[in-house]
Amino acid sequence: MSNKLHRRTILQSIVAVAATTAFGCSDEETTVTQAEASRRFFPQSVASGEPRAESVVLWTRALDSEHDHGAGDSTLSLEVSTSESFGTLVLKQDGLKALADNDHAIKVKVTNLQARTTYYYRFVFEHDGERFTSPVGRTRTAPAAGDDVPVKFVFASCQDYVGRYYNAWSRLLQLEDDDVEFIVFLGDYIYETTGDPAFQSTNTLRGVSFSKPDEAILQKNGIFTYRAASSLSNYRDIYKNLRMDPVMQKVHERYPFIVMWDDHEYSDDCWGSVATYQDGRKDEKNDERRKNAERAFFEYVPIEANPNGAGEGAIDVNAEPTYPNTHIYRDFEFGKNLRLIVTDYRTYRPDHLIAEDAYPGGVVMTKEALAGTIAALPFSPEQKAQISAQFANDLFAYVNIDDSAYANHKAVLRAAYLDQATKAGLTPEEATAKANTWVQGNMALAYVNQVLAAAGQSALNISPGGKDRGMAYLHMGKLGLFDIRGTRYIVVKDTYDLYAAYRYANPAAPKASENALGDAQEAWFKGKVASANTWKIIVSSVSMTALVWDLRGKTDIPDATLRQRFYFNADQWDGFPTKKQELLGFLRQTNVSNALFISGDIHASYASVESGIPALTAPAISSGSVKELAGNAVLAAGYAQGSPLFGYVVAQMDETLKAGNPGLVYSNSDAHGFVMLEVNGTEALATYHLIPSTEVSKDYSLRAASELEAKSSSQKLRVQNGAITLA
Missing domain, CATH: 2.60.40.380 (Purple acid phosphatase-like, N-terminal)
Known part of the structure; x- marks a missing residue:
C-alpha cells in the first residue's frame, strides 16, 4: 500500500x-x-x-x-x-x-x-x-605487520532507528578526518523491535514496518502492542530499512567497519538463543529465531564470519555457521602498535545469575554454604568476621517451609503465588507448575512473614529467633515474581558478589555460572593478548566499567532497604563479577602491557581503570541515554523527581557513579556520540565527540551544518601506563 x-x-x-x-x-x-x-x-x-x-x-x-x-x-x-x-x-x-x-x-x-x-x-x-x-x-x-605507525579509528554502538536520527554519524562526517582508518561497531547495529514504548519513540517518520508482520512476535507493554522480529524476513526488513538512511549510507561509503553484535541484533538482554521479554513467565529459547537473526546479520554486514576463511571472491553466506556453531570472535593487526581483539559476549554466555522467575523468598545459600563461601574469600580474618556479623541480622533468618510444622504457612504462600502468577498472565496450569518448582524448601522469613501479613494471616508469623541465617533472592534485590529488577538490573552488590562467588566455586560445574566467553574463546583470548603489538585493545560489546550506586550513607532516603550498594546493570560484566576479576587478574599477572577494553551497550560515556586495566565505554549513536532510561524506571517505580532517590540515581547519576567506583575517571550518562581513538608507541588518545540527548529526535540532515556543530562538544582523555587522565 x-x-x-x-x-x-x-x-x-x-x-x-x-x-x-x-x-x-x-x-x-x-x-x-x-x-x-x-x-x-x-x-x-x-x-x-x-x-x-x-x-x-x-x-x-x-x-x-x-x-x-x-x-x-x-x-x-x-x-x-x-x-x-x-x-x-x-x-x-x-x-x-x-x-x-x-x-x-x-x-x-x-x-x-x-x-x-x-x-x-x-x-x-x-x-x-x-x-x-x-x-x-x-x-x-591496514598497515603491514611491524609498521611503526599511529592508528586512528572510531568506536561506537547502539543506533536505534525508531524515532531517532543519526546525528552523531553526521557529526563524524562533518569532521572530515581522513586519518580515521576504520570504525569498530560494538553492537546493537539494529534493534529487533518495531516500537517498544519502554524505550522507543512513536515518531512515524522514523519507524520500521515488517512486510510479513504475522511472522513477528506480538509483544505487549501495558496498553501498547508492538512487534519483535522473528523470521528471516523480519530481520531483513530492519536491515534494509536502516541502510536506506542517507547518513548511514554515507558513513559506510566512507569507512570500513569491523562489527561485533550484542543483544538487539537478536533479542534484548539475550543469552545464546534465549530471549528475555517475558521475564521468566515463558521459556523463550528459540534456536530458529536466533539462526534467522544471524543469517540476516551475515547477509547485510560486511563481515567474514567463516573461521576457516573464504579465500577470495564472493563469500558464501550459507557457509558462515550459525547458532549453535557460530564463530565470529576474531582479531586484526594494524602494524606494530595495535592488535584488535574482537570478543563475542552473547553467543556462549550462560544465563543471568538470578533467574527472572526466581522466587524472592527462596534461599540460595544455607548457613553452611554462607560460612564456607565467606571463609574462602581473599580477605583478612577481620574482614571476614565483619561480613559474617552482618548475616547475624534477623533479616537473614530462614526455615524449611516443607517441615510439617509450617504446612499452613506453605499453603498461604502457595495460594499467594498462584494469585500473583495468574495476574501476571500465566495460565492456571503454568502457575501451578512454577509454584511446584519454587514454593518449597528453605524460605527467608523476611519474605514469608511479609506474604502472611499481606494475606491477613499475621497470626502465623514465624519468629526469627533461634533460626539459621542464610541468603535468599530477596537479599539481592529480587522483590517480584517476574521482573528485571533484582535480576538483570539493580541488584544489591555485596550479597550478589558473595552469591556469584558461591556459584562460581560449585564443584559440580566449576566456573560454569560465569563462563561468559566459553572455554574455546577464552583460551583464544588469552593467547591473543600475549601478542607483541604495543596496544592490545579488547573489543567487548558490554562495558567493563563497574556501575555502582552506593547509597549506604544516604540517610535522606526513607527506605532503609535502599541504603545499600547496587549494581545498576547485571547484564554487562558487573553481572559476572567473579569472571570479570579473573580475566583482569590474568592480564595483570601475565604482565600484558597496554591492555585496553573498549565497549558500548550502556548508552553512556565512561572511562575507568578496573583493577589496574583501563576501560573506555562509548555512548550510543542514537539509542536513549542511560540517564533517560533510568529516569523513566525510577518514575515508574513510584519515586517522584524531587525525591532523594531520584536525585542520587538520576539527577546526580554521574556523581553517584563516581562515588561508587573510585576508578571512574570520566562519566557522562546523558549524551550521544562516538569515540575517536588514536594509538601510537607510547600512548592512546581518546576523544569523546558528544551531542546532547535532547537533539537525537531532530533531523539535522535538513539543517545547516553549523547548527549541529554548535550543539557538539568533545572531551579528550589520555591512556598511558595503565592510567587514564583528562587531556
Whole structure:
C-alpha cells in the first residue's frame, strides 16, 4: 500500500540521491536522472569491512526495485581502483551473483591489496543494455605487520532507528578526518523491535514496518502492542530499512567497519538463543529465531564470519555457521602498535545469575554454604568476621517451609503465588507448575512473614529467633515474581558478589555460572593478548566499567532497604563479577602491557581503570541515554523527581557513579556520540565527540551544518601506563 509522500520524506529522498555521488563521478558524466536510476538498483548503497593489510570485504545489495520481492539473481561486476576517477583498475571482477536467496545482498573478499592504502570501489549492474553503477565507496587496508605507525579509528554502538536520527554519524562526517582508518561497531547495529514504548519513540517518520508482520512476535507493554522480529524476513526488513538512511549510507561509503553484535541484533538482554521479554513467565529459547537473526546479520554486514576463511571472491553466506556453531570472535593487526581483539559476549554466555522467575523468598545459600563461601574469600580474618556479623541480622533468618510444622504457612504462600502468577498472565496450569518448582524448601522469613501479613494471616508469623541465617533472592534485590529488577538490573552488590562467588566455586560445574566467553574463546583470548603489538585493545560489546550506586550513607532516603550498594546493570560484566576479576587478574599477572577494553551497550560515556586495566565505554549513536532510561524506571517505580532517590540515581547519576567506583575517571550518562581513538608507541588518545540527548529526535540532515556543530562538544582523555587522565 502506498502512502502520500510527506514533505520531509521528499527532502530525504533528495538527500539520498545526492549521496550517490559522495565521492565524485565515474569516467562518464552522471546526470541526476542516471543517479536516480542507479539508486533504484542499489537501494542500500555499498559498504566495506574487515580491513586487513592485504584484503577487505566489499558489500552491496543489487536488484531491480520494481521486482524487490521474488526477483531473480542479479549479475554484477566489481571495480576497484586507487583512483577516485577509476582511471586505472587494480581489480575488475565479472560474473558476481547477488542471489535472491541472500536477499540480493553480496559480499566479496578482495585480496592481494597493498597495505595502508586507500581504495575506491563500485559495483556495476547491466540491465536491458544499460550500465548502472552503484555509489562509489572508499575503503582502506591496514598497515603491514611491524609498521611503526599511529592508528586512528572510531568506536561506537547502539543506533536505534525508531524515532531517532543519526546525528552523531553526521557529526563524524562533518569532521572530515581522513586519518580515521576504520570504525569498530560494538553492537546493537539494529534493534529487533518495531516500537517498544519502554524505550522507543512513536515518531512515524522514523519507524520500521515488517512486510510479513504475522511472522513477528506480538509483544505487549501495558496498553501498547508492538512487534519483535522473528523470521528471516523480519530481520531483513530492519536491515534494509536502516541502510536506506542517507547518513548511514554515507558513513559506510566512507569507512570500513569491523562489527561485533550484542543483544538487539537478536533479542534484548539475550543469552545464546534465549530471549528475555517475558521475564521468566515463558521459556523463550528459540534456536530458529536466533539462526534467522544471524543469517540476516551475515547477509547485510560486511563481515567474514567463516573461521576457516573464504579465500577470495564472493563469500558464501550459507557457509558462515550459525547458532549453535557460530564463530565470529576474531582479531586484526594494524602494524606494530595495535592488535584488535574482537570478543563475542552473547553467543556462549550462560544465563543471568538470578533467574527472572526466581522466587524472592527462596534461599540460595544455607548457613553452611554462607560460612564456607565467606571463609574462602581473599580477605583478612577481620574482614571476614565483619561480613559474617552482618548475616547475624534477623533479616537473614530462614526455615524449611516443607517441615510439617509450617504446612499452613506453605499453603498461604502457595495460594499467594498462584494469585500473583495468574495476574501476571500465566495460565492456571503454568502457575501451578512454577509454584511446584519454587514454593518449597528453605524460605527467608523476611519474605514469608511479609506474604502472611499481606494475606491477613499475621497470626502465623514465624519468629526469627533461634533460626539459621542464610541468603535468599530477596537479599539481592529480587522483590517480584517476574521482573528485571533484582535480576538483570539493580541488584544489591555485596550479597550478589558473595552469591556469584558461591556459584562460581560449585564443584559440580566449576566456573560454569560465569563462563561468559566459553572455554574455546577464552583460551583464544588469552593467547591473543600475549601478542607483541604495543596496544592490545579488547573489543567487548558490554562495558567493563563497574556501575555502582552506593547509597549506604544516604540517610535522606526513607527506605532503609535502599541504603545499600547496587549494581545498576547485571547484564554487562558487573553481572559476572567473579569472571570479570579473573580475566583482569590474568592480564595483570601475565604482565600484558597496554591492555585496553573498549565497549558500548550502556548508552553512556565512561572511562575507568578496573583493577589496574583501563576501560573506555562509548555512548550510543542514537539509542536513549542511560540517564533517560533510568529516569523513566525510577518514575515508574513510584519515586517522584524531587525525591532523594531520584536525585542520587538520576539527577546526580554521574556523581553517584563516581562515588561508587573510585576508578571512574570520566562519566557522562546523558549524551550521544562516538569515540575517536588514536594509538601510537607510547600512548592512546581518546576523544569523546558528544551531542546532547535532547537533539537525537531532530533531523539535522535538513539543517545547516553549523547548527549541529554548535550543539557538539568533545572531551579528550589520555591512556598511558595503565592510567587514564583528562587531556
